[in-house]
Amino acid sequence: MASGWKFGRFWPLPSVRRSLFALFFGVFSAAAAAGGYTGPLFDAHLHYNTEAWNGQAGPHPLPDVLARMQRSGVKAIVANSRPNDGTRALAEARAETRAAGVTVVPFIRLYRNRDDYNNWFRDETIYEMVLAELARGTAAGPYRGIGEFHLYDSANAHGPVAKKLMALAEEKNLVVLAHVDDVAIDLLMAATPSKGQKVRLIWAHTGIGGTPVERVEALLARYPGLMGELSYRPGLTCEGGKLCGDWRALMLKYPGRFLLGSDTWVNQRWMYYEDTMAGYRTWLGDLPAEVARKVAWENGAGLFGLK
Ligand SMILES: [Zn+2]
Numbered sequence: 001m002a003s004g005w006k007f008g009r010f011w012p013l014p015s016v017r018r019s020l021f022a023l024f025f026g027v028f029s030a031a032a033a034a035g036g037y038t039g040p041l042f043d044a045h046l047h048y049n050t051e052a053w054n055g056q057a058g059p060h061p062l063p064d065v066l067a068r069m070q071r072s073g074v075k076a077i078v079a080n081s082r083p084n085d086g087t088r089a090l091a092e093a094r095a096e097t098r099a100a101g102v103t104v105v106p107f108i109r110l111y112r113n114r115d116d117y118n119n120w121f122r123d124e125t126i127y128e129m130v131l132a133e134l135a136r137g138t139a140a141g142p143y144r145g146i147g148e149f150h151l152y153d154s155a156n157a158h159g160p161v162a163k164k165l166m167a168l169a170e171e172k173n174l175v176v177l178a179h180v181d182d183v184a185i186d187l188l189m190a191a192t193p194s195k196g197q198k199v200r201l202i203w204a205h206t207g208i209g210g211t212p213v214e215r216v217e218a219l220l221a222r223y224p225g226l227m228g229e230l231s232y233r234p235g236l237t238c239e240g241g242k243l244c245g246d247w248r249a250l251m252l253k254y255p256g257r258f259l260l261g262s263d264t265w266v267n268q269r270w271m272y273y274e275d276t277m278a279g280y281r282t283w284l285g286d287l288p289a290e291v292a293r294k295v296a297w298e299n300g301a302g303l304f305g306l307k
Contacts, residue, residue: 036285037292040075041277042300045148045177045204045229045261047109048079048086052267055085060270062093066100068270072277075297076306078177078202078261080107080148082114084133091140105304106138107145107177110165117150121159130165134172144304145169147177148204154180157187166191170199175303177229179204182211182219189223200225200303202259205232213246220254227299231263231276236283243283255291259300 052060069077079087090097090104097104108130110120120126134143146169151157157180169176170192178188178201185203189196206228207216213235220226230236238244243251251258260280264270284292301307 037281037296039293040297041073041260042297043074043077043262044202044259044300045231045263046077046079047264048081048090052270053086059267062096066096066102068273069102070100072274075101076103076105078105078107080109082109082111084109088138091138103306104140106140106143107147108133108143110149120149121156121162123161127161127164145175145177148179151180151184154184157184163191167193170194176201177204181209182207182215185219196223202227202229204229206230208232210234213250217250220257227257227259229259229261231261241279241282243286248286251287251291255294256299258295
């Protein structure tokens, strides 16, 4: 800021002075708005899909996405992609991710293409792909989870491959990332040997269809390994981007159970990556500091044993 004022003396034009003034206070107020939480972030729901990079020819090649994470203070990511090549690219870029200060936690996505969205839960070749990927691993270490997968009809949680994958997740200690409704949470949990008492499942968007907070609370109480990821969650923030009262109360009751995510499912989400993270920093500031740090970083780091 001092150099800005000195600059003003060399450019005595009032308009330049005014814009420097505006720049300074603009930056200052943005920092102040986001200032509630300034620590590290764990992005627990990130996609690096083919249209984002397309073998480096897309609009968001590796240097671009890593720079966005670095500018946002994101220190670790759950990486998954359609197809899995994007995750591999992130996992293989050891020098670049290290330089950006980003730890890559690789997940196996169940989608080779768009058609798989509506069929994975009954397609044996998806199960075989998951086993092959698990055996193959990545340059950043073994896969740590499976997903994100979707169930647009919760009854498809009864699909044979959905049930086998849930059992596999529990058996292999893989974390599941699932975009499903609350009914499907019960069904998926029931498909595990422990009936949902051991498996760790990140609930993408924590009920994007507007599952009532009371129902979210009941599911958290029932399944000790259920974690709520909060992108696109309706009713989470109220006026001025502040955390709504019922969600604040739930986070205070279960501070160890919530996560943040960018959900870069389309390229537009990459374009606004920094804004998404700044928005999280705003409402994290409405929580006590130790709770904010858990939701922002520690819960994700703890889930995968990161330092
Ligand atoms: Zn997603």
